Amino acid sequence: MSAPREEVGARLGRRKKWQDAVIMTIYIPLDLKKELEARAAARRKSLSEYAVGLILKGLEAEKETEANIDAKAKEVP
C-alpha cells in the first residue's frame, strides 16, 4: 500500500469508486504484462481492472482446488 485508502480515492477524483480500494503492486514477467495489456485493450478495460478480474478468477480456482483436496481427504479411510 503506497497511500492511505482515502488518499487514493481523493487523488483519483473518484472517491466513491475507489473509496475501499488499495494499490497493489505485482512483479510479473514482461511478456505476461504485454499479454495482459493486449487482452485488456481487446476488452476495453484498463490493465488494472483486467488483472483484478483474473485475480478473482484465480481465487475461485484456488478455492475449488482446496475443496477437491478436502473431499478426497474425506474419502480416504
Add this chain to the structure above:
Amino acid sequence: MPRPRKFPDGGVVISTYVPYELYEKVKELARSKGKNISEVAYELIKRGLEASGASAADPPDPPEDALHVALKGLEPLERERVLQFMKGLEDAEAKLAKLGPNVRQARAGRPTLLDVVNQQEVTKLKGTVVDLKRTYERSIKRIVRDPATLNMIGERLLRLMKELGVPP
C-alpha cells in the same frame, strides 16, 4: 554475488487498484503459503488466465468483421463515411464507459465541482449521440445495404441512446 533474476527475460511491476477485501484475501493466502503478496497475486493471475482457458484468448470482434465485409462493396467515399460514423460511435461508447454508471445520473443533494463537470460531459455526449442518430438515419441506413450489419450498428446506437436517455 548478485541474486539470480526471478524472471530471466525481465520482470516489471504493475500497479493494480484492488478492493480492500480482495487485498485482504490475497494477503491472507500469502501468509498461509509463506510467500509475499506479489508472488501470490502473480500466481493467481496465471491461474485466472488458465481458468478462463480458450475463452480468455482475444475474441475476434465478429460485428466488426461483418462490417468490414459489408464495406467492401461500397464506394470509397461511402466507405469513409461509414468508417467515420463507426469511429464516432466507438468514441461515444468509450466515453460513456469511462463516465461510469454513477455519474450518468445527477445525484441528489448539492452537486460538487466534479458532479458539474461530469454532467457537462454527459450533456456533450448526448449531443454527440443525437448527431450520430441523425447521420444514421440520413446516410448510414441508405449506404449500408446488408441488413445484419445495419442491425448491428443500429443496436449499438440504440444502446447508447438508452443509456444516456436520448429519446428514439
